[in-house]
Structures are given as structure tokens and as C-alpha cells.
Amino acid sequence: MQPIPTTEPVRLTGRLDPPPNRWLWLLKWLLAIPHYIVLIFLWIAVWVVTIIAFFAILFTARYPRPLFDFTVGVLRWSWRVGYYSYSVLGTDRYPPFTLAEREDYPATLSVVYPERLSRGLVLVKWWLLAIPHYLLGGAIAGSSYSGYRWMDDAAGRYGTPSLVGLLVLYVGLTLLFAGRYPRGIYDLLMGIQRWGYRVSCYVSLLTDRYPPFRLDQGGDEPAAGTRPVTPGAPNE
Template sequence: MGINRVFALVIGCVVSLVAFAVLGVGVLLFFGYVAQDDEGRISLPTAPLTTASRALVSEDVALVDSIDPQVSDRVTVSARVTSSDPAREVLIGIAPTADVRDYLRGVAHTVVTDVEFAPFRARYDTVPGNGTAASPLDQPWWSASSTGTGTTQLEWKPQGGSWTLVVMNADGSAGVDVDVSAGVRVQSLGPVAASVLAASAILLVLGVGSIVFGAAGLGKRAAPETVAESEPLDEPHALLSATEHSRYPVVLTGTRPVSLSRGLWIVKWLLAVPHYIVLLFLAAGFVVTTFVAGVAILFTGRYPRGLFHFNVGVLRWVWRVQFYSYSALGTDRYPPFTLHHADYPADLTVEYPERLSRGKVLIKWWLLAIPHYLVLSLLAGGWYAGFRLAGSGDAGPTGQPYLFGSVLGVLVLIAGITLLFTGRYPRGLFDLVLGINRWVFRVAAYAALMTDEYPPFRLDMGPDDIEVSSETPRR
């Protein structure tokens, strides 16, 4: 693989990942801007909080030790408190956590640990004590505080450190019954959100461009040696042959081993880790190039060749690793690090389509493929285990263990246990495992827009793709 193209692909994946993270921040800021009230405040719903003790306090809020002054100047945290007794004067304040703890040591108070709004529910942690709190109005350590009857509002500029919000009766007496609402106001939130979204768009364009550049180059380098994957059938003789004996355009093969190591399969998850790392980047590139190819097909009816061969190479690499590991346990030979065809007992080829339907590109990867997804969720879904919890409806008694596995997972587990004792892979079991994997990759290629030919609902078992009769040639 060309080092420049690999570098471009990796950098593109990293930049795209950063772009999506920045995009998430921008979306949150945008929704925050939309959620602002007339005062520019983003508020939580009002929470009715009550305690028979002398104070309601929040859990500790730890901020970074140093906050950029530009951030602090733009952000204002606010809290509003309304007493249930209009004549009672209440105090709301925020102070360093250490000072609040010293002040309330030995004094009964209540920590609000959690608040849910739909439906409303507050959780409290009551701290017992027999002491009497000194007048909160006389304390010098408040970072910000406000007192009054009716509705009282506190505003505070965030500072580094650990902070606690306190609500008390102004005279320090027991019994606090208030409605509390917290919010935040950010100056110029709209322009900030727009700037972040614009930055994410720029990063995304750069990342996608780098991925496409790298993938297209790698795809050209991985251009196939076989006619089936490089050119459509144009000659009359070839067309007649395809009419009489045609195969699905996705061809998956795997050679059954004569013998295998009895115990190596137990640690293949560890041995395959380098491939998993590489495939993480290749999979990200695969998603991006498939989207770009979809746009190209929508407007031109053609799948860009470089991107096509790159995506075929990624599927081929995935199949080799899965054949080696826990989708088949079909070989002990370590998979090669390449998108190309290689001398390896597992291979995958996809016939390049000269033309593709423009309309199907919008629906075949989700709507048309749904029946296959439902079947494959059972045939090749995966393993899930756990314990049923109380309140889980009709799922069974509390604490009863449950286990769900795909058919493929069960078959591969049986193959592994058989290998452990005999060192041999039963032929019938191997053929069935290959058939399920063949179905999976046919649907994967179809969903990745590589063909318009609908995958058959069948298990074509065995190491080689079977030929099926066809009354009309594929075009």
C-alpha cells in the first residue's frame, strides 16, 4: 500500500473524528441558543424542594482550577428560588465547598443528590446534626448570594475550584420549602454556535477529502487481477456463459483446512488485535467512501472505480480476519495486511457494476435490505448475556440469567470445542459456517451499494460459491 495514501486515509479518519466531535458541540450550542428564553437564559424546569432540616445544599460541583477569563466573562450561572411562604425571607448562595462543610458541620442539613423532571422526583441525602447554624447573612465566604422574599435570583460567574449551592431561611431556622430553578446565560451564543458548526464543516470537508484521496489511491493499487472484478461481461461468448451458469456478483471462498491447532483458537482474539486496529480506520474510510459513492451513483449512475476497489479490499480484509478468528476459525495462517488478493485460504471478489440504479441507492441499504437484516440478526447477530432485573415485565424472575447467541456463534463455538479435542474441523459444520458468512457478505456488499442484484435468501454452503442457473444475463 502506498505510504502517502495510507497516511492520507489515517489523517482523514482522525480529522473526521474530530470534526464529528466539534459538530456535536456545535449542535448542542445551537439547541442551547434555540432554547434561550427572552432573557437569553437556558433554564431547567422548576423543582419543588423541601426539607425539615436547616439547609438544602447541592452536591459538590468541581470545575477546572483555572477558567479562561473570556469564558468566565461570557457565561453567567443563575438560580432562582421562591419560598412557599411569601413572607419568609430566604437566602440562596454559592460558596467554596470546604467553607460550606465547615459552616454546616454538626448542623442538620439535606444534600440534593438527584432531580428527575418527567415525572418529577428528587432524591435527598439527610445529614444529621444537633447544632444551630450561625446567621448565613454574616458569613464572609459567599462567592455570590442573594436574599429576599417572594422570588430571589442569584447570578454567578464561574470560577475554578469546588463549589456548593446553598438554600436556607435567612435566619438559619429549620424547615426549608422552596421552588428552585437553575439556568445559564451565554453571551453571543448564536454566533459561537455558528462558528463551531462552520469549523466542524471545514474539518469534515478536509477529513472526507483526505479519506477519499487515500481510499481512491489504495483502490487503484488494489485493482483486481481477475476479469470478474475489473470489467463487466461485454463479449458475446462471455455473456452466453454468464447466462447459462452465473453466480451472484459477490464471490466468497474459504478453504477447509486438513488440520488445525487444538488450542490456538482460544487466543486468536489477542493475535488479531493489530488487524482490529487497522480495520478500525479502514471501516471509517469504508463508511465515508460508501457515502461519497452513493452521491456519485445518484447523479451519474456509476460507482467510482477507485472507491469501489478500495471498499472491496476492505471487505476482503474483513473476511480474512473473520475467517481466521471467530466468524469461522477456518485457518491458523495469519491474515496478510493488504487490500489485494493474496495467497490465503479465504478470499472475496465483487464484480464491478458498469451501471447502477440511481433511485435504488436511496432505499436498498435500509428499506430493501430489512428482510435480510432480520434473518441475519438471528443467523449472525452476536452474543448477549446478563441477568434479568426487577421491573423487567414478563422477562422472567428477578436475577435469572439469560443468554442469547446467534446461530453462527453457536456453530463456531462447537467448532472450537471440536478442534480442542480432535484437531479437525467437521466438513458439514465448516460448509454451514461458510454459507452463513457468504450470506452476510452478500448483504453487506448490497447495502454498500456495490450491486443492484438482490441477495438470494439461501445458504450456499461449502468452500466455493456455487453456480446457479439464470434465464437472463445480468447487466
């Protein structure tokens, strides 16, 4: 197994807190309502910010830093709420009400600020170039997939039955009856969420790095600067 370079600008991590409570997951939809309400308004603001950023990039090739930090903060907040609730069920620690990174919280998300972005790509990457991801995301996440975000973390719901929804339900039932979190399911859910947030950052115009079609599973990102490659597998 050989490492090849990777320069992923989006870094998403999670730490599985052992052991999650057997029954608390049944109430998390209720406990997370304050976050859902705040996130609805924050995501409305993100849509406005993204439109402003679109024209800023088109004319200056730069994403205004305060607007960039705001959008990343909303994504980070959404990830913490999703990790706590029905995207992963990875922790029972209540998410903080903040856009800032909290290194002490078991779910983190960071995006490298790009000094310059392509004026040409900003015209097509959020719809045309992302179509393959939209199609695959719809198959995985069901009708809750909006074409802009991988999962409807802000609303905490799924539309039609989906792979992610079924996996999370299996996790909840396993917690309830066995008191444990299946590690293999956790790694898979983290891979799906990591992929999804890379797509979200790309279509939010935060990066020009095209999201790779792969699941980097597990709580941690691949080691800095490298990722493992199976012999005979094609390089990206």
C-alpha cells in the first residue's frame, strides 16, 4: 500500500464518545429543536451570502473573508448538530451555539481559506460540475437531498427511506438493545458525511477543489499529505 499526495481543503472529524446512552437518541429530535430553529435562519443567510460571494469571486477572484468565515461557521454548526442527532448519533454532548470551532467538541470541521478562486468555475461548479454528486447524493440520502446540502441537518429529517437513515436507525436500535455503537457503521457514516460536506463546500463556492468520489471512512481525516491507495487502483 502506497501513499499518494492529497490536499483536501475540507477537514471533517468526529470522535465517538463511548458509550452513548441507550435511549437518549429517541429524544434528540426534541432536544435539538432550538438548534434547528436557529439553523433555519442561518441557512437563509448563507444563501444570501453565497449570492454576494458569487459576484465577488466573478469580479475579484476572491471570496470575502468575513463571508467565508460565516458560511464555514454555519456548516460547522450544522455538522455538530448532525453528529449529535440523526446524521451520526456519535455523541451525547449537547452542541454549543456558536459558529466558531470548538476543539473540545467531538465533531469538528475546518476549511482552508483560498487566496484566489477561479472566475470561470464559479459559473458552473455549483450546478453543472456537481451534477454527478447530486445524483449520487440523492440515491444515498433519499428525497431529503436538496441539491445544495448533502443532508438536511438543519431540519433533522429524512424524506424517503435512505441508506443513511436506515444506518442511523440500525445504530439507534443497537444502542437501545445492546448498549453499543457498531464501529463499522460509524466509520461508514463518517465517510458519507465527509463526502457530503466536501460537496457542500464546493457548491457553496468555498473551494475550487473538486470533491473526490471516495469515502474516507473513520473519525479522522487521512494522514496529512497522504492517503492510502490499494495496489492496482487508479489514482485521481
